[in-house]
Amino acid sequence: MDRREFLKKTAVVAGGILLASPLASVMASDDRMKQRIFHSDEEDHKMTYRVHHGSGDKVSLLGFGMMRLPDSQEKVNQLVDYAISHGVNYFDTAPMYKGGRNEAQTGQALNRYPREKYFVATKMSNYDRATQQFDNARKMYENSFRELRVDYIDYYLLHGVGGSGMDELRRRYLDNGILDFLLREREAGRIRHLGFSYHGNVEVFDFLLDHQHEYHWDFAQIQMNYLDWRHALLEKGGWKHDADAEYLYNKMEKTGVQTIVMEPLRGGSLAKMRDILANRLKALRPDDSLASWAMRWVGSHPNILTTLSGMNEMSHLEDNIHTFSPLDPCTESENRLLEEIADVMAGFPVIPCTTCRYCMPCPFGVDIPGNFAYYNETVEKQILPLPDKTAADYLTRKQQFTEGLKKALPDTTTWAGQCVGCEACLKKCPQQIRIPNQMARIVETMGQ
Numbered sequence: 001m002d003r004r005e006f007l008k009k010t011a012v013v014a015g016g017i018l019l020a021s022p023l024a025s026v027m028a029s030d031d032r033m034k035q036r037i038f039h040s041d042e043e044d045h046k047m048t049y050r051v052h053h054g055s056g057d058k059v060s061l062l063g064f065g066m067m068r069l070p071d072s073q074e075k076v077n078q079l080v081d082y083a084i085s086h087g088v089n090y091f092d093t094a095p096m097y098k099g100g101r102n103e104a105q106t107g108q109a110l111n112r113y114p115r116e117k118y119f120v121a122t123k124m125s126n127y128d129r130a131t132q133q134f135d136n137a138r139k140m141y142e143n144s145f146r147e148l149r150v151d152y153i154d155y156y157l158l159h160g161v162g163g164s165g166m167d168e169l170r171r172r173y174l175d176n177g178i179l180d181f182l183l184r185e186r187e188a189g190r191i192r193h194l195g196f197s198y199h200g201n202v203e204v205f206d207f208l209l210d211h212q213h214e215y216h217w218d219f220a221q222i223q224m225n226y227l228d229w230r231h232a233l234l235e236k237g238g239w240k241h242d243a244d245a246e247y248l249y250n251k252m253e254k255t256g257v258q259t260i261v262m263e264p265l266r267g268g269s270l271a272k273m274r275d276i277l278a279n280r281l282k283a284l285r286p287d288d289s290l291a292s293w294a295m296r297w298v299g300s301h302p303n304i305l306t307t308l309s310g311m312n313e314m315s316h317l318e319d320n321i322h323t324f325s326p327l328d329p330c331t332e333s334e335n336r337l338l339e340e341i342a343d344v345m346a347g348f349p350v351i352p353c354t355t356c357r358y359c360m361p362c363p364f365g366v367d368i369p370g371n372f373a374y375y376n377e378t379v380e381k382q383i384l385p386l387p388d389k390t391a392a393d394y395l396t397r398k399q400q401f402t403e404g405l406k407k408a409l410p411d412t413t414t415w416a417g418q419c420v421g422c423e424a425c426l427k428k429c430p431q432q433i434r435i436p437n438q439m440a441r442i443v444e445t446m447g448q
């Protein structure tokens with residue numbers, strides 16, 4: 001269906017509601033919106049920006065997560081004013097935040113600025129059965145325009161896919177025709193970029209990215225921070241995902257889908273940690289907050305479009321703006337230190353391999369369960385994780401690890417280093433272990 005046919009059909013289906021709504025006014029200008037470029041007063045601030053590969057949008061590396069806004073509209077306006085005057089231009093909300101009031105608060109604050117001053121993101125939060133009916137979901141979508149006082153949405157997301165697996169994805173978006181509808185809305189220009197926010201079930205994540213040729217996602221939003229990078233399987237205070245952020249990020253980069261990050265501080269846990277860990281960071285950068293380390297770590301990844309932070313206090317906003325104005329990327333040794341801290345925080349968990357051997361044979365000869373069994377054994381014996389290279393027992397433990405490996409797997413052609421990342425084993429593992437990533441981790445550990 002071409003655009004003219006679509007607009008004709010939409011007008012009939014909407015029965016006048018659409019034509020009476022602000023949406024109708026954008027029909028003639030969709031091409032302009034698709035190519036919209038953000039203009040900022042760059043000379044006034046030093047914010048770091050990333051460019052969206054498809055549209056050319058110049059998005060601030062710090063994005064404003066509006067979910068936890070204060071009740072007072074005056075305070076919201078003050079926060080937004082400060083953010084915009086320091087170069088922040090990405091604002092993320094959703095119909096379900098703050099009991100349904102968050103979009104209106106966001107709209108009221110942003111509407112005081114010219115439309116080209118900001119990018120606004122909102123979502124299809126059709127979690128309950130009633131809003132999964134096509135007409136109700138569509139009403140939710142149309143209401144977002146009214147609440148936000150806009151006639152196009154810059155970044156629109158399927159909200160929280162993966163929470164309850166493929167059945168839920170089908171029920172919320174596929175079987176009811178909502179995803180098809182949103183794809184048409186993007187074609188018509190009322191949605192400039194279409195993506196999804198992901199929580200939990202990696203089968204859903206893989207399905208959506210493996211259908212990139214069909215859906216052409218413009219971006220996707222994931223939970224990513226230096227703890228979830230390799231320890232997302234940890235269950236701590238209700239947090240549990242079945243794939244590490246490292247896997248999600250790498251797959252998105254490979255698929256050509258840019259990443260928007262949520263929870264860079266892992267619900268605040270990376271902004272306050274045991275003194276023994278915090279002191280290691282403070283020793284290197286005494287003036288920097290713990291939060292700034294986590295934000296810098298995220299921002300240092302090149303495929304990140306923006307990093308959302310829920311800033312309900314001016315001090316949080318000031319600190320984050322300072323961190324990204326401009327970004328001072330993490331060095332290799334800083335990355336290594338954060339990795340060590342994450343390992344300590346996580347207790348360096350073992351790989352949950354049951355040695356069922358469903359993944360075998362590997363076409364490149366890797367003994368997958370054998371490598372995992374040995375790795376787990378060394379973790380249990382506290383040979384791994386290796387200490388810092390300057391530690392007195394570093395060399396002894398490294399030698400212990402290598403000698404043990406030679407005994408456990410005498411044939412070196414079965415070692416993790418033979419893995420070429422072909423992913424032939426990936427879908428065969430009932431534990432959903434990201435096997436190639438884990439192999440790379442073992443290789444890295446051995447090479448330290």
Ligand code: SF4
Pocket residue numbers: 361362363364365366368418419420421422423424425426435436439
């Ligand atoms: S990803 Fe690695 S371990 Fe898995 S089948 Fe391919 S080469 Fe073998």
Ligand code: SF4
Pocket residue numbers: 352353354355356357358359360368369372428429430431432433435
């Ligand atoms: S299929 Fe998964 S759990 Fe089974 S041996 Fe392979 S890696 Fe281990």
